């Protein structure tokens with residue numbers, strides 16, 4: 217073998233080695249992925265077991281003593297979530313039923329309490345976009361808002 221051929225063979229060997237190595241890395245990546253997807257399955261089952269115990273606990277059933285603390289922690293968190301949700305619904309804009317005076321959300325069309333149809337602001341408000349865009353703009357839209365309203 218000439219020196220040149222020798223050098224070329226070395227290069228070829230190196231390329232092969234690198235390819236084999238990256239093939240192994242790829243294979244390992246695949247295996248790691250499989251491992252983590254198997255772990256996900258375990259986590260899913262564990263969550264299911266946990267939520268089944270929590271359901272039993274909430275219904276007043278018997279649960280193992282050692283998990284009671286955790287179940288009570290979930291209870292406390294759920295209570296906190298309820299409080300936070302209440303804060304959101306309290307700050308929503310509201311209106312009163314035109315019939316019985318119950319507090320309703322602005323979007324309610326029927327009263328949740330008496331069922332009366334709401335006649336005031338129940339209809340969805342149309343934005344005042346020009347529907348005859350070609351001819352109306354100069355008349356009905358001021359120049360400042362022209363681009364927003366007329367297209």
Ligand SMILES: [Zn+2]
Nearest residue numbers: 313316327330
């Ligand atoms: Zn009502």
